[in-house]
Amino acid sequence: MTPFNKPYLTGREAPNIAEALAARKLSGDGPFTKRCQAMLEGLLGSGRTFLTTSCTDALEAAALLCEIEPGDEVIVPSYTFVSTANAFALRGAIIRFADSYANHPNMDPASVAALIGPQTKAIVPVHYAGVACDMDALAELAEHNSAQIVEDAAQGIASSYKGRPLGTLGDYGAFSFHETKNIIAGEGGALHVNRADRVRQAEIVREKGTDRSAFFRGEVDKYGWVSLGSSYLPSEMIAAFLLAQLEDIDAIQARRLAAWYRYAAILEPLAQEGAIELPTIPAYATNNAHMFFLLCPDLETRTALLEHLKADGIYAAFHYQALRSSPFFADQAGPDTPHADRFSHTLVRLPLFAELGEDEAERIAHSVVHFFKR
Numbered sequence: 435m436t437p438f439n440k441p442y443l444t445g446r447e448a449p450n451i452a453e454a455l456a457a458r459k460l461s462g463d464g465p466f467t468k469r470c471q472a473m474l475e476g477l478l479g480s481g482r483t484f485l486t487t488s489c490t491d492a493l494e495a496a497a498l499l500c501e502i503e504p505g506d507e508v509i510v511p512s513y514t515f516v517s518t519a520n521a522f523a524l525r526g527a528i529i530r531f532a533d534s535y536a537n538h539p540n541m542d543p544a545s546v547a548a549l550i551g552p553q554t555k556a557i558v559p560v561h562y563a564g565v566a567c568d569m570d571a572l573a574e575l576a577e578h579n580s581a582q583i584v585e586d587a588a589q590g591i592a593s594s595y596k597g598r599p600l601g602t603l604g605d606y607g608a609f610s611f612h613e614t615k616n617i618i619a620g621e622g623g624a625l626h627v628n629r630a631d632r633v634r635q636a637e638i639v640r641e642k643g644t645d646r647s648a649f650f651r652g653e654v655d656k657y658g659w660v661s662l663g664s665s666y667l668p669s670e671m672i673a674a675f676l677l678a679q680l681e682d683i684d685a686i687q688a689r690r691l692a693a694w695y696r697y698a699a700i701l702e703p704l705a706q707e708g709a710i711e712l713p714t715i716p717a718y719a720t721n722n723a724h725m726f727f728l729l730c731p732d733l734e735t736r737t738a739l740l741e742h743l744k745a746d747g748i749y750a751a752f753h754y755q756a757l758r759s760s761p762f763f764a765d766q767a768g769p770d771t772p773h774a775d776r777f778s779h780t781l782v783r784l785p786l787f788a789e790l791g792e793d794e795a796e797r798i799a800h801s802v803v804h805f806f807k808r
């Protein structure tokens with residue numbers, strides 16, 4: 435069977451972890467953490483980056499940094515992972531679900547415009563499949579309404595909007611290094627802070643609400659509880675693993691992109707004929723080959739396609755249930771999100787991982803073609 439995902443190992447992970455163990459510095463913010471943060475800051479070009487235990491935690495830290503209070507409204511896409519909304523719901527926010535574009539899961543600024551107002555404290559765009567949202571349009575809406583922007587860039591490493599890296603376009607950006615992402619640490623994430631005036635507070639939030647970081651820099655002579663916060667630091671073993679991956683990012687990306695473009699070349703004629711839809715990448719966005727997805731005409735076709743692929747030894751996958759229709763939220767107020775619902779029912783993700791290889795991508799794509807030509 436070809437799995438849907440296979441975590442990629444560079445070979446440097448275990449030696450790095452052994453080095454961390456030998457150094458007997460195991461908790462957070464040691465040398466491996468600092469090296470990862472410096473590499474990420476190099477990739478992102480501006481702002482400060484802090485490793486976190488997950489993207490979920492980076493989003494929760496961002497919600498604290500936005501000073502969300504009960505009753506504040508936060509706009510998130512309906513078609514996303516639970517954490518995008520849950521991080522703000524934990525702070526008592528009223529979640530407002532924006533719909534996707536008709537032809538792409540990304541949040542449509544027109545839908546955001548219909549929900550935003552003085553009660554809106556934050557907008558949380560998700561760069562689905564690593565393809566940028568229309569950040570200029572969202573930034574204009576945010577500015578008009580004094581709302582902050584938290585980018586859920588969980589899937590967005592090594593991708594950009596008008597030449598600027600994803601995660602650096604809002605006030606805060608959240609990345610994931612979960613084993614299903616391009617660059618992995620098992621579980622892990624990063625919080626990127628673009629506002630110089632919030633770096634100090636980010637350190638406090640990440641260090642259990644204490645000014646411990648300032649203490650270790652010698653800026654205060656004792657440290658204590660100064661704010662709300664939590665424990666978001668990954669251990670040095672996680673950072674040691676992650677460093678190996680970050681050092682190989684170009685090779686990992688090259689392999690993923692090669693498989694992605696092989697899929698696209700073989701499936702494009704099927705899209706031309708109208709049998710499936712393929713996503714288009716807007717001129718302002720880049721493709722980081724986080725995901726290859728296609729849209730089936732309806733749910734029945736999708737179910738049959740997934741079965742057909744399984745019979746051919748291929749594990750493909752659908753994706754999110756639109757959060758607007760989730761059991762936790764369904765009976766709350768707010769407009770429906772029909773485009774998000776359509777993606778819930780018709781979207782298929784094909785296997786994509788660094789070790790997949792172009793030949794296997796070709797076999798999988800031909801299996802899809804065969805299904806539609808029967």
Ligand SMILES: *Cc1c(COP(=O)(O)O)cnc(C)c1O
Nearest residue numbers: 488489490515517588610612623
């Ligand atoms: C993976 C993902 C998350 C969660 O990341 P974790 O690191 O597992 O917490 C959040 N949002 C989106 C859009 C994701 O794809």
